[in-house]
Amino acid sequence: MGLTERLTIPEEEFVYSGHTACGGCGGALAMRIALKALGPRTILVLPACCWAVIPGVLPATCLSVPVLSIGFAATGAAVSGIEASLKAQGIDDVTVVGWAGDGGTADIGIQSLSGAVERGHDFIYFCYDNEAYMNTGIQRSGATPSGAVTTTTPARKREEKKDMVEIMVAHHIPYAATASLAYPEDMIKKITRARSIKGPKYIHVLSPCPPGWRYPSEKTVEIARKAVMSRIFPLYSVEGGKYEIQRRNIKKIPVGDYLKMQGRFKLSEEDRAEIQKKVDENWESLLAKEGTA
């Protein structure tokens, strides 16, 4: 099963070498996988975030699809404008994609994203979630998990991570899903599914960040995998309001195994137990939403 799925990953590359991301950047890998599924007839919108600078210094770019950079808050608005413009020209075979960080999604850009989804434009929105404002030097975002140290939460963040997928579901979005760069077959399948659906689609990709999460750069995929295995970042999709969990049967590991790999979490045993409790509760609630609790 796994083998046949793996064979579905297209070989063609749309992210060329020479990008300026850090070694082991989860966000860069996420883009590489995503574009394989999106293909060349894609227009990309990039707001301020690490990916605003990863393409390289003008006039060079590592991306081989057309890209419009836009202000930090405006991804949802820009994809709306492009979609309306293509519609006005009768162009209907181009995928319009917004690609923003967690800050550009959960914080400053949430308004324009919400508006675009509510209006029902036809686009796919990706949040590559590295759980902080990384481009500006690791400041907290609404998507930083509790317990994480950032430069603006030097003693660790106390508040919970914003649940963007649930926020999108509350918009009656036709399709929302989480995805992991440790499970590229699943990610590609989801993007392919999203492309087949008209209207707004939201895909949330956990994107480990070596300097921000403080771990060696070769551990990115392992950390991403452990996030799924520990169920702190479960893989699931919500299509037409119907929840479905993916990779539900992979071996469950304690969340501590995931947390301990990262220098940003300086936690006591009790803290970890507290996080484990929340992870278990969230999993139960996800099962309940799926109807399999």
Next chain:
Amino acid sequence: MRMILTGNYCAAHGAKLSRAKVVAAYPITPQTTIVEKIASMVATGEYDAQYVPVESEHSAMAACIAAEMAGSRAFTATSSHGLAYMHEMLHWASGQRVPVVMPVVNRAIGPPWNIWVEHTDALSQRDTGWMQIFCESNQELLDTVIMAYKIAEDRRVLLPAMINVDAFYLSHTLENVDVPDQDKVDSFLPPYSIPFKLDVDDPLGFGHLIMPDGWMELRWEIERSMVRARKVIEEVQTEFNEVFGRSYSSIEPYRCEGAERVVVGMGTMTSTAKDAIDALRRKGERVGLIKMRTFRPFPGDEIVQLLDREGIERVGVMDRSTSFGSDSPLYGEIKSALYGRSDVMINGYVIGLGGREIKVDDVASILKDLEVGERGRVKWWGLKIEGESGDEMKSEAKHGPD
């Protein structure tokens, strides 16, 4: 076709006649009826466009930028707080070189809330790289929307254009307007096309990182285009005048022949000033008006030449706006254009802020002040604070011209 239209409906008809294919806008008093009219024309099929009811002005401008980059002519309109809210995207539009056209219904910016006319909203966007044109009438607004697309999309320019219209005086006031035929507009204004776009068959990246070694040259390109726009504006106006029988130019002198004193203004105050000048001329006073249509690019040379040619000695600049702590905006611009090239006396008059009426008497008293008042400073005209108002001359001119 002759129609009785408000300024706001003129803006909507201007968008439709210009065949803007994407309209993204957010309502704000007194701009609302522009977007309502467009929404209803799109809903009935009378106007073929994608209407995107965005959730903010920041998004309105971002959507317009993106729409133009993806190959469609775009339109939006706003006012006051909405324009301020757009500020980041105004820079983005000019930096990305998209020729978006946007009427701004000029209104004061709070607090306290004030929905009435003032030019501070537009003038505080002075440095965003937008062309700015001010209108005196609804006809002028409709015509200027059409002209603005042609100017903005000219390959020598490729910069966005803001069309300023006074709140309520124009936005909500009915006027008998000549609405040009679509055929005529179509032959005047070619279909939308800019030399770059988001195209999957020719993929290009726009707007990501640049280093200091390339930045200044990009800004210089904008500056050069602004300078070239002065010529393009005149060309397009001349062509428009010929085709549609009008008489627009960047600065419009009114009875400046042989004038020794003139007032300068923008927007509807210039109509009031014309009445004042007519009356004073009847009394034999040598007074005139310079109506400024274009604020960016600034027609400083034209003003200097006009003052020189007509031998004008004293200039009173009426500003429906302020720049706290310095010269009022239009006054400062003109003073700077004159420096070293002219020794006319020039005073600034802050007047009519936040919808306070500018009366014929006010213009007459300013012209009087130019003759006998203290020179070379900014005076707040009509201020209701004892001893603080600059308008010592006001009482003398109380009864105004006959």
